[in-house]
Amino acid sequence: xxxRVEQSCPRGGPRAPLECVEADAPLGLAEAxxxxxxxxxxxxxxxxxxxxxxxxxxxxxxxxELYTQKDFPRAAGLVIVxxxxxxxxxxxxxxxxxxxxxxxxxxxxxxxxxxxYVCRARHHRFPVPPRHPRFDREIDERxxxxxxAVMGRPMRQGGTADAPEPEH
Numbered sequence: 558x559x560x561r562v563e564q565s566c567p568r569g570g571p572r573a574p575l576e577c578v579e580a581d582a583p584l585g586l587a588e589a590x591x592x593x594x595x596x597x598x599x600x601x602x603x604x605x606x607x608x609x610x611x612x613x614x615x616x617x618x619x620x621x622e623l624y625t626q627k628d629f630p631r632a633a634g635l636v637i638v639x640x641x642x643x644x645x646x647x648x649x650x651x652x653x654x655x656x657x658x659x660x661x662x663x664x665x666x667x668x669x670x671x672x673x674y675v676c677r678a679r680h681h682r683f684p685v686p687p688r689h690p691r692f693d694r695e696i697d698e699r700x701x702x703x704x705x706a707v708m709g710r711p712m713r714q715g716g717t718a719d720a721p722e723p724e725h
Contacts, residue, residue: 560586560610562601564617564678569594571593575673583610590617612685613718617678621716622696623689628670629663674700687718695723716717 560583566573580586583606590597597655603655605621607616641656671680671689674696696717713720 558614560683561681562590562616563681564590564599564676566592566594567599567618567676568592570596579605586616594675607684607687610684611686611718612680612689613687614716615673615676615678616680617674618673620673620675621718622674622700622712623671623680623717624696625669625671625690626692627664628668628679634663636659689717690720690722693723707719712725 559579559581561577561579563575563577564725566576576590576593576599577578578587585602586603589600592598599617599646601613601616602619603616605612605619607613612623615623637656639657641652644652670677670681671683672678672692673680696712699712
């Protein structure tokens with residue numbers, strides 16, 4: 558199974574094209590992203606890999622704080638729910654139960670992806686140790702708003718690698 562890192566070009570603005578680098582193993586990744594905007598390569602921060610190929614930080618920007626989420630296209634989930642809602646009156650609302658069952662199956666069987674809080678780069682199929690917790694609003698607010706953050710707490714030493722899950 559191969560690993561993959563995806564990010565939007567940092568030089569391309571809000572609608573930048575997606576850049577991707579893929580390899581058979583984490584330590585076999587290329588040294589840089591091929592730039593989709595101007596052809597200038599973006600270096601990969603390979604120092605953020607552990608000896609086993611796990612992630613200690615973002616390979617795209619080098620930031621140490623990452624979070625884990627399910628790797629499922631949100632648009633597909635909305636289509637499933639919308640179709641179930643449209644069919645609900647004709648199926649005695651059993652289509653909503655079926656949509657919930659499909660959603661639960663996707664949740665349990667679907668793969669995880671590790672995402673960077675800063676550049677939103679997505680890291681697919683990397684070895685789990687170290688494990689990164691799910692999304693934490695306090696970290697996101699601290700990084701987005703800095704000193705103006707309402708809830709932000711200081712960065713944990715070493716980033717989010719092997720950090721506990723958020724309390725909320």
